[in-house]
Amino acid sequence: MAEKARKKVFVAMSGGVDSSVAAALLKKDGYDVVGVFMKTWHPEFLPCPWKEERLSAMRVAAHIGIPFLTFDFEDEYKRGVGDYFINEYRAGRTPNPDVMCNKEIKFGAFLKKARGMGADYIATGHYARKDAARLLKGVDVGKDQSYFLWVLAPAELRYALFPVGGYAKDEVRRLARKFGLPTAEKKDSQGICFLGDVDMKDFLKHYIPETEGAVLDEAGKVIGTHDGAVFYTLGERHGFHVNATNANEKPYYIVAKDIAVNTVTVSHEPEKIGGKKIFTLEQQNWISGAPEDGKRYTAQVRYRGAYLPCRAECGGERILLEEPHAAAPGQSIVVYDGDICIGGGIIA
Structure with a gap:
């Protein structure tokens, strides 16, 4: 407990139940916890509930007795996530903005600012785990979010904590009720963060x-x-x-x-739909070292998709599936060795 009490953790609090429980668990474990709400870019023509979400996060922070800060990453998000998303679609590709949000914002701008303010770690509400320098699947197979985290470098993973990754979703709900959190019964958010319930094509037609x-x-x-x-x-x-x-x-x-x-x-x-067995990857990132050529792994080509048996070639530059599968350029292919997420890349 004394060791943890010396460690300061900045928790990314979105106003949802998962990040709320993450903050409460860390406080219970003796960490010096600071809650942070991140204000990000949102198109002017769409309604944005960020003020309500910030208020939810603020109420949780007050309830568990931790300081609360707001970081404005609107410009960083627009450049690193919004523009990327639009430009990829313009090029005929199928991007994943949640992957880029983790790279550019949560484990980019947020980590950098938190460390600059004295944080030993940052924490998020992702359903994932880590073991030393290895990224692992969350224990709840239906909620595992390691797919979105393949972009993390070992240096970033070193400073990351995933407090809810060892729990199933229903256990997280029970913990929220046990802690008396104001977000205990709040519904999970759906869809792409900056779109909400808006149709994808309606959004893109404002830019393309x-x-x-x-x-x-x-x-x-x-x-x-x-x-x-x-x-x-x-x-x-x-x-x-x-x-x-x-x-x-x-x-x-x-x-x-x-x-x-x-x-x-x-x-x-x-x-x-034309399926392929061989996919070339660009922007590869291997958290636990490049995959061994010829070794059998599994791969996900979309979030919550099946784990497809595969092998790697050229140190992960090419992924060879055992059966043809449909996937579009721009999508992420994430490679697993059992429960270990070793990394991935974007389909070229």
């Missing part, structure tokens, strides 16, 4: 001009129109127009898109 293009069937025949191939992802079944031949026609799914000529190809059978 609509360009009408052709919807093709599998034979290459034009059967409808769309607003711009950059707005769509594989597997989507809404947002484009098809000239229906009868009222009972089955739904169409996007199975391919060509950004250069601005077309999307659709099929009644979503399983016809």
Whole structure:
């Protein structure tokens, strides 16, 4: 206890139950805890509840008796997350803003500022764990968020704590009630942080001009129109127009898109999305050292996706899946050795 009492931890408090419990657990364990709410960028044309979320975080901090600060990272977030997200879609890729938020904000700007103010550690409400210099899955398989943390360098992981990573979500709720936290019954947030409930295409159309293009069937025949191939992802079944031949026609799914000529190809059978076995990665980051060529690992190509058996080549530059799988350029592939998240990269 005496050792922990000398360690100062800045906790990223979003106003939600997970980060609230994280702060309460650290206070209970004897750390010198400081709660921090981070104000980030939000488009002016969308409603933003940041004041309410900040108030929720402030009430929790008051309840558990810790100092509370507000850090304004609006500019950093706009440059590092918002602009990245928009530019990736403009290039026809499928980005993950939560991954970039961790890299640029939580374990970038926040860590740097906290350390500059004397913090020994920062903590978040992520469902993940660490063992020395290794990043591990959270114990709650359904809530594990290590997928979003593959960008952490060992030097950043060294200063990170994940207090709720050793608990299941229902246990975190019970702890929140036990601590009497004001956020104990608060619903979890959904969707991309700066979008809320707004449709993705509606958001992007404020930044990327609509360009009408052709919807093709599998034979290459034009059967409808769309607003711009950059707005769509594989597997989507809404947002484009098809000239229906009868009222009972089955739904169409996007199975391919060509950004250069601005077309999307659709099929009644979503399983016809072209899968691949070999993926080249860019912007790789290997937390626990590069994967061994030929060794069997598992990989996730999307959050909460299946753990796919794979092997690595060229020190992780290429990931070879045992079975074909559909994934788009811009998505993160994260590689695991059992429960250890060894790192990952972005599909080139």
